Structures are given as structure tokens and as C-alpha cells.
Amino acid sequence: MPETITLTLQVNGARRTVDTHPMARLLDVLRDGLRLTGTKEGCGEGECGACSVLLNGRVVNSCLVPALQAQDGVVVTVEGLAEGEALSPIQDAFLVHNAAQCGFCTPGMLIAADDLLRRCPNPDKEQVQAGLAGNLCRCTGYSKIVDAVRSVARQGEVR
Amino acid sequence: MRAFLPDYAIQAPGTLDEALRMLAAEPGAWTPIAGGTDLMVLFNAGRLPGRRLLDLSRIYELRGIEDDPSRLSLGSLITYTELLEQRAVHQFFPNLVKSARATGALAIQNRGTLGGNIVNASPAADTPPSLLAYGAEVQLVSARGSRWVAYDAFHQGYKKMDLAPDELVARIRLPKPQGLGFHFYRKVGTRQAQAISKVCLAAYARIQDRVVTELRVGLGSVAPVPLRARRAEAAVVGRALDALPIEEARRAVLEDISPIDDIRASAHYRQVVTGNVLAQMLKELGAARTA
Numbered sequence: 001m002p003e004t005i006t007l008t009l010q011v012n013g014a015r016r017t018v019d020t021h022p023m024a025r026l027l028d029v030l031r032d033g034l035r036l037t038g039t040k041e042g043c044g045e046g047e048c049g050a051c052s053v054l055l056n057g058r059v060v061n062s063c064l065v066p067a068l069q070a071q072d073g074v075v076v077t078v079e080g081l082a083e084g085e086a087l088s089p090i091q092d093a094f095l096v097h098n099a100a101q102c103g104f105c106t107p108g109m110l111i112a113a114d115d116l117l118r119r120c121p122n123p124d125k126e127q128v129q130a131g132l133a134g135n136l137c138r139c140t141g142y143s144k145i146v147d148a149v150r151s152v153a154r155q156g157e158v159r
Numbered sequence: 160m161r162a163f164l165p166d167y168a169i170q171a172p173g174t175l176d177e178a179l180r181m182l183a184a185e186p187g188a189w190t191p192i193a194g195g196t197d198l199m200v201l202f203n204a205g206r207l208p209g210r211r212l213l214d215l216s217r218i219y220e221l222r223g224i225e226d227d228p229s230r231l232s233l234g235s236l237i238t239y240t241e242l243l244e245q246r247a248v249h250q251f252f253p254n255l256v257k258s259a260r261a262t263g264a265l266a267i268q269n270r271g272t273l274g275g276n277i278v279n280a281s282p283a284a285d286t287p288p289s290l291l292a293y294g295a296e297v298q299l300v301s302a303r304g305s306r307w308v309a310y311d312a313f314h315q316g317y318k319k320m321d322l323a324p325d326e327l328v329a330r331i332r333l334p335k336p337q338g339l340g341f342h343f344y345r346k347v348g349t350r351q352a353q354a355i356s357k358v359c360l361a362a363y364a365r366i367q368d369r370v371v372t373e374l375r376v377g378l379g380s381v382a383p384v385p386l387r388a389r390r391a392e393a394a395v396v397g398r399a400l401d402a403l404p405i406e407e408a409r410r411a412v413l414e415d416i417s418p419i420d421d422i423r424a425s426a427h428y429r430q431v432v433t434g435n436v437l438a439q440m441l442k443e444l445g446a447a448r449t450a
Binding site: 003021022052059066 | 162
């Protein structure tokens with residue numbers, strides 16, 4: 001059986017290569033292979049969204065993507081949202097609204113929220129809830145997270 | 160217990176011919192994988208029986224949409240998100256839109272495929288009831304050739320399908336409803352997103368001169384397979400909208416289904432709720448505007 005493949009990815013704008021088993025999960029490639037530990041493992045079965053990343057422009061559960069299927073893909077993880085030291089608008093909003101408590105769901109929430117705001121720049125509450133429906137938080141009760149996402153949307157409207 | 164990686168292998172053929180040759184050479188040896196939203200869950204839990212996976216995701220012949228005046232043909236690799244991006248799906252098959260939205264949440268909809276939902280053969284899957292309601296056909300291809308089968312004859316028993324080990328589902332074809340139609344879809348689950356259904360019902364009816372001339376009802380989570388409610392359909396076809404036999408249909412549907420007790424709901428709950436959702440559908444059908 002083939003042991004490893006050389007996986008080539010564009011991760012957060014940079015070309016990266018990593019040797020991995022073709023059935024390794026994208027989640028493990030990112031965390032163990034590339035030391036991008038912002039992406040978390042929660043349930044490992046596609047329910048909780050803690051491992052959310054963008055793959056080729058779409059939100060995916062990285063725990064459900066075998067490495068081979070990500071070959072030549074474009075990946076954005078939570079580490080790719082900020083520009084240097086400058087947080088992205090959604091990261092700022094999470095800080096301002098105290099939208100993180102234990103923080104474990106936060107990377108996935110940020111990825112899903114960022115994706116939502118790109119697809120739908122001024123979402124109403126129901127659209128935010130639908131956009132984040134695949135991301136579970138056991139601490140905040142969601143209202144602060146929804147407030148944070150909507151605050152970015154409102155600023156978008158003013159600009 | 161996690162899967163042990165060295166036990167597994169995966170190959171990604173670039174063309175359909177190559178994939179079919181691999182399947183023909185060793186039928187039964189390969190487990191085809193598309194979006195992975197079901198198989199990778201089993202894999203992560205160390206419970207995926209197939210050790211050699213055939214990645215279909217690079218096979219362009221399994222993609223694409225043909226929108227003809229009389230029917231829509233979808234490549235089996237179409238994702239739920241791609242279904243939601245198709246104008247013709249919204250215009251002609253609103254139940255399929257609702258099915259796609261009811262499946263998992265966005266990250267699952269971005270990866271899971273219509274073909275995968277069919278061959279994973281879960282009785283609780285969200286798109287099969289809609290495919291049954293719309294009279295879908297599926298194209299099965301192998302190195303031996305190609306054949307079309309009616310989707311309502313495809314599922315033969317729990318996880319048993321009219322699908323040989325060397326065959327792949329290539330396309331799903333749906334006849335476009337003609338004339339005045341009525342569409343209904345309802346999934347009953349624990350919550351809106353991510354939940355697996357306890358009962359799912361999709362229906363399509365054709366109405367002529369305020370009479371139901373055609374009705375297909377697809378059900379999920381109430382039998383070993385997604386199935387048509389043929390007895391309930393027969394009770395309603397030919398009846399006037401003003402006099403739909405709701406109680407007769409409710410009794411008939413209990414003969415169609417064979418639900419079980421499981422972690423999501425009891426058999427009794429499923430019997431009662433299937434009847435209730437069917438009655439809701441028939442009330443809405445009876446109130447359908449026909450002018």
C-alpha cells in the first residue's frame with residue numbers, strides 16, 4: 001500500500017508542501033504537518049464545526065477531508081484571517097462583544113462568520129444563525145456571537 | 160478507536176474510464192468516496208469496513224448539469240450547495256431545494272453529494288424522499304455499459320441496492336413537472352441544522368380541473384429504505400381537491416411504512432407523525448390555488 005504522498009497546498013496565501021498519508025485528515029495535516037494549531041478538533045464527525053477551514057473557497061469540516069482530496073487546494077485557516085498584527089473586522093468584533101468564552105469553537109466560528117459575511121455582507125439574525133448552524137458553542141449561548149457578526153455587517157452598511 | 164492509517168489506501172483516477180476499469184478489475188475491492196461526509200465519519204471512528212478507497216472527486220464526467228425542456232440531469236457529484244445554486248432546481252424542484260437546505264449545515268452541504276446521499280443508502284437521508292416524489296431515475300455505469308433504473312426501484316432492502324460492485328451512479332435525471340403542480344417537503348428532526356430526521360415526507364401532485372391526477376409521496380426514516388407511500392397515493396389520486404380522503408390516506412400510509420424504535424424516535428412516534436405530516440400535506444393540497 002502507498003505510504004505517503006507529497007501534498008501541495010496553498011495555505012493562507014503561501015505555497016506549502018507536506019509529506020503525508022493520503023488518508024490523513026486535512027485537520028491533522030494542518031495541525032501536525034504544518035503546525036497550524038488554530039484549527040481545533042471537537043467531535044471528529046462533522047457535527048461541531050471546530051475544525052472549519054475554507055477549502056477552495058468553501059467552508060468544510062477539515063476532519064472529514066482526506067488529504068488526497070485536498071491536493072493542490074487553496075486553504076484558509078483562522079491564522080489566515082488577520083493581516084500581520086492587524087485583526088480582521090470579525091476578529092475585532094468577537095473581542096469587542098466578548099463572543100469567545102472558552103475559545104475552543106472560536107476559530108471555526110470565525111471562519112464560518114468570515115465566509116458568511118463574504119457571501120452575505122449584511123445578514124439578518126436568521127441568516128447569521130443559518131450561516132453558523134454547523135458551529136456549536138457550549139459556553140456563550142450564541143447571542144454574543146450573533147451580535148459580533150451583525151456588528152461587522154452594520155459597519156459594512158455605513159461604509 | 161481511531162482508524163490506523165497504514166491499513167488504508169486511496170486512489171484518485173482522473174477519468175471515468177480509469178475508475179470503471181479499476182472497479183471491473185477487482186469488483187468489491189473498492190469503496191468509492193465522493194464528499195466523504197458519511198464515509199469519513201466511519202473512518203474517523205475506525206469503523207469503515209472498506210480498506211481501499213476510490214476517490215471519485217476528480218472525475219469530471221460525474222459532474223455537470225443538462226437542463227433540457229423536459230428534464231434535468233445532474234451529475235452524481237453535485238453537492239447540496241451546488242444544487243442550491245441551480246436556477247432550474249429552484250424553478251422546477253423546490254422540494255430538492257428544501258432537502259438540500261435540511262441536510263447537515265453549510266460545511267456538510269459544501270462537500271456532500273447527491274450521488275453519495277443515494278448510495279450511502281441511509282433510510283434517514285434527506286434528498287431521497289424528494290427524488291421519489293419527482294420520479295427520478297439514476298444512471299448506473301460500469302465497464303460493461305450503462306443502464307437507467309427508476310429510483311423507486313433502486314433501494315431493495317436496508318443498505319441493499321440495485322447496484323453491482325463494478326457500477327457507479329453517474330447521473331440523476333428528473334422529469335420536469337408539467338402543468339399545475341403542488342410541492343410539499345417536511346423533515347421532522349430534533350433541531351433545524353445537523354439533526355437526522357425522525358420522519359421525512361416529500362410530495363408532488365399534479366392537479367387538473369381541481370382533481371389530483373398524479374401524486375407521488377416519498378418517505379424517509381420510516382422503513383429500511385426510502386420509499387414511496389403507494390397505498391396512501393392510491394387513496395388520493397383521482398379525488399377532487401375539495402374532498403381529499405385525509406383519514407383514509409392516514410390509515411393507508413400506516414400500511415406503507417414499517418418504522419422501528421431507535422435512538423432518534425420510537426416506532427409509535429413515527430407512525431403518528433407520518434400520519435400527521437401526511438394529513439398536513441393533504442390539507443395544504445386541498446387548499447392549493449388552482450386559478
